[in-house]
Every structure is written in structure tokens, then in C-alpha cells.
Amino acid sequence: MQTSTAAGPRPGLVVEGLVKDYPVATGLHRAVDGVSFQVTEGHFYSLLGPSGCGKTTTLRCVAGLERPDQGSISLGGTVVADGSQALPPERRDIGMVFQSYAIWPHMTVFENAAFPLRVGGAKVGRDELRRRVDEVLAIVGLSDYAGRSATQLSGGQQQRLALARALIRRPRVLLLDEPLSNLDARLRDRMRAEIRDLQRQVGITTLYVTHDQVEALSMSDRIAVMDGGRIVQEGDARSIYAHPATRFVAGFVGTANFLDVVAVGLAETGAMRLRLADGVVEADVPDGMAEGEAATLSVRPENVWLRPIAVEAAPPAGSVTGHVDEVVYMGDTVEVRVRLVEGVVSARMHPSAPPSQGDRVLVELRREDLSVIHERFGMRSAAGADGGPAAGAAAA
Numbered sequence: 001m002q003t004s005t006a007a008g009p010r011p012g013l014v015v016e017g018l019v020k021d022y023p024v025a026t027g028l029h030r031a032v033d034g035v036s037f038q039v040t041e042g043h044f045y046s047l048l049g050p051s052g053c054g055k056t057t058t059l060r061c062v063a064g065l066e067r068p069d070q071g072s073i074s075l076g077g078t079v080v081a082d083g084s085q086a087l088p089p090e091r092r093d094i095g096m097v098f099q100s101y102a103i104w105p106h107m108t109v110f111e112n113a114a115f116p117l118r119v120g121g122a123k124v125g126r127d128e129l130r131r132r133v134d135e136v137l138a139i140v141g142l143s144d145y146a147g148r149s150a151t152q153l154s155g156g157q158q159q160r161l162a163l164a165r166a167l168i169r170r171p172r173v174l175l176l177d178e179p180l181s182n183l184d185a186r187l188r189d190r191m192r193a194e195i196r197d198l199q200r201q202v203g204i205t206t207l208y209v210t211h212d213q214v215e216a217l218s219m220s221d222r223i224a225v226m227d228g229g230r231i232v233q234e235g236d237a238r239s240i241y242a243h244p245a246t247r248f249v250a251g252f253v254g255t256a257n258f259l260d261v262v263a264v265g266l267a268e269t270g271a272m273r274l275r276l277a278d279g280v281v282e283a284d285v286p287d288g289m290a291e292g293e294a295a296t297l298s299v300r301p302e303n304v305w306l307r308p309i310a311v312e313a314a315p316p317a318g319s320v321t322g323h324v325d326e327v328v329y330m331g332d333t334v335e336v337r338v339r340l341v342e343g344v345v346s347a348r349m350h351p352s353a354p355p356s357q358g359d360r361v362l363v364e365l366r367r368e369d370l371s372v373i374h375e376r377f378g379m380r381s382a383a384g385a386d387g388g389p390a391a392g393a394a395a396a
């Protein structure tokens with residue numbers, strides 16, 4: 001067992017300056033382009049990004065299935081790959097579950113779970129093996145299925161078996177690559193919660209790869225959003241959702257409205273006053289952004305507040321006006337598209353009393369709900385920027 005030597009949380013996984021190039025017809029393709037992050041021991045950390053952004057390649061480098069071209073990887077304080085050496089996967093103390101979780105159909109549930117102990121050279125006796133398999137099947141809720149053929153399991157049960165197999169050697173780090181993508185939506189919802197509970201129960205440092213924002217937001221202690229082989233923003237779910245650093249992050253993690261604004265000077269509140277086509281709102285802006293500069297205002301649909309307003313009235317501070325273009329009933333919410341003097345915003349509201357098409361409405365944009373994205377200065381620096389290891393990446 002490990003003990004903490006220094007004060008503060010201990011890194012279970014450290015990736016620094018990771019670069020991976022693949023040879024392609026035209027030369028080299030840089031799949032991972034200088035990725036750095038740390039996963040605190042016992043934490044659940046997600047790499048979130050669109051297809052092809054380098055998530056799997058990063059995970060495979062951590063697993064030892066790919067050799068990095070640059071950078072270093074440490075697991076629990078031990079360097080497993082750097083410029084001069086790379087330990088093979090079996091010497092890295094990791095468990096892995098892939099998208100195609102590949103359990104063996106000709107084996108029973110018991111034998112599937114036991115397999116890594118039988119082949120791992122771990123020299124586990126019969127009784128110990130049985131005890132460990134029983135333990136891990138209990139953890140994933142498959143105790144009653146030990147004697148069954150693996151093909152007689154449901155999708156979710158097969159997924160749990162894959163987890164049992166990854167956990168049986170009690171690895172230091174668990175690597176999960178889109179482990180839920182083969183499951184239907186309802187089962188995916190349930191397995192999200194199950195995997196998270198199980199990870200907490202075992203307390204294992206976990207690196208999770210997904211392109212699904214809901215998975216990443218609901219499961220992770222921290223999230224790194226990747227694009228084009230790089231980490232573009234890192235933080236906890238709340239800060240990434242509430243304070244996206246770039247248009248890409250705002251649009252990829254949830255949905256966002258984007259409005260063009262120009263800074264017109266500081267308000268008494270300390271916030272910047274931002275001019276839209278027919279009104280002025282206040283928001284916190286990135287450090288360095290000055291009066292006269294243009295930026296993009298990002299606001300989530302659930303944070304756009306609509307109120308009725310008389311036809312001739314001018315918008316009060318913090319608001320603009322618009323006309324309702326479209327009202328879409330979604331069951332639990334109503335999506336209202338509002339055409340502004342310049343641009344369009346979508347509002348998501350409770351379905352009880354929606355406005356009607358053609359209504360003139362006041363669109364309230366509150367300081368605490370707004371993110372100001374400035375391509376040159378990166379993200380706003382007020383509440384929400386939590387200074388993680390890659391916090392500077394967005395501004396670079």
C-alpha cells in the first residue's frame with residue numbers, strides 16, 4: 001500500500017508533453033500534439049473530444065500499446081515511458097476496458113474474470129484465485145452468474161464482466177475507452193452510474209475516454225476537452241460547462257448561443273459593459289481585454305431569460321429585445337428561438353407559460369451566466385477558471 005509523503009493529493013497518473021505521430025501516405029500524422037495532464041490518485045478523469053482528436057491514442061500510450069514519440073508518462077510515481085524507455089503493458093499495473101469489450105464467448109463468467117490471473121504470471125493459488133474472482137464478481141454484481149456462459153449475458157452484464165476482468169489484478173490505474181458506446185441509451189444511463197459507483201467503491205485511479213459530453217460531465221472529477229490532438233480546456237464539469245474557454249468547447253460541451261459584442265468600458269460593478277446591437281450587458285471578460293475590443297458572448301439556452309415587453313419600450317440594462325421566431329415543445333422544456341436586432345438566441349424554458357410566435361420579448365442576459373470568449377486572450381478569468389495543469393492551454 002502507498003502512503004502519501006508530501007502534503008496534498010498524490011498523482012496517480014502523470015502525462016507530460018505527450019506526442020505521437022503515425023506514418024501516413026503523406027508523411028507523419030500527429031495524432032497527439034503535446035498533451036499534459038495529471039490524474040490525482042483515486043480520481044476519475046475523462047478525456048472528452050470529437051472523433052479523431054487523439055483520445056484513444058493518448059490512452060494507448062498510457063497503456064503501453066503505443067510508444068510515444070515525445071514526452072513522459074508516470075504511473076504512481078514510476079516512469080513507465082519517456083524518451084529512452086517504454087515498459088510493456090503487462091509491466092504497467094493497469095486494467096483496461098475497450099469499446100468492444102471482447103469477453104471470451106467460449107468461457108464461463110468465472111473463467112473470463114479469472115483469465116488475467118491465470119495468464120498474468122501472478123502465481124495465484126487455487127483458493128486465492130476463487131476468492132479473488134468471487135470478490136470481483138460481487139463488486140460488479142455478477143456473483144449469481146459465475147457458472148454461466150459469457151454469451152448468455154445481456155449487454156450490460158457483459159460490460160460489467162469486462163470491468164471485472166480489468167479489475168481482478170487490482171491494478172493501480174483503470175483505463176476505459178468508450179466502454180458504453182455499444183449499449184443502448186437506457187442501459188448506458190444505468191451503466192454510467194454503476195461504473196462511477198464501482199470506481200468510488202474500489203477507489204481506483206481512472207482514465208476514461210469518451211466523445212459523449214453527458215458521460216464526461218456526470219462521471220468525472222476532472223475533464224480534459226481535446227481537439228486536434230491537444231487539450232483545449234481542463235477543469236471540473238461545472239467550470240467547463242459554465243465557463244467554456246473557446247467557441248469549440250462551448251459548442252461541443254452542451255449547446256450555446258454566440259453573440260458578437262464590443263467592450264465599451266468598465267462598469268461600477270467591476271464587470272465589463274458589452275454592447276450588442278440594441279442593448280448593453282455586463283460580463284466578466286478575460287484578462288487583458290480592453291475597451292473597444294470585439295469578442296464573442298456565449299450563453300447557454302437555459303440561462304436566457306425571456307419576459308414580455310411593450311412594443312415601444314427600450315430594453316433596460318442587461319437586456320436586449322427580440323421577436324419570437326419559433327416555439328418548439330419538447331415535453332419537459334420548450335425551446336424558444338428569438339430573433340434579435342442582430343443574431344438569434346435560443347432559450348430553454350419551463351413549458352408552463354411559453355411566449356407565442358411573433359411576441360416581442362425582453363431577453364435578459366445575466367452577468368453570472370455569460371462567458372466572454374476572446375480568441376486572443378482565451379477564457380475569462382473570473383470564477384470558474386480553476387488553474388488546473390492545462391489551464392494555460394486555452395490561452396496559448
Ligand SMILES: Nc1ncnc2c1ncn2[C@@H]1O[C@H](COP(=O)(O)OP(=O)(O)OP(=O)(O)O)[C@@H](O)[C@H]1O
Nearest residue numbers: 022023029031050051052053054055056057058211
Ligand atoms: N494506426 C494509425 N495510423 C495512422 N493514423 C492513425 C492511427 N491510429 C489513429 N490514427 C489517426 O490519429 C488521429 C487520432 O486517432 P484516435 O484513435 O486517437 O482518435 P479518437 O479521439 O480516439 O477518435 P474516436 O472518437 O473516433 O475513437 C486520427 O486522425 C486517426 O485517424
Ligand SMILES: [Mg+2]
Nearest residue numbers: 055056057177
Ligand atoms: Mg477512440
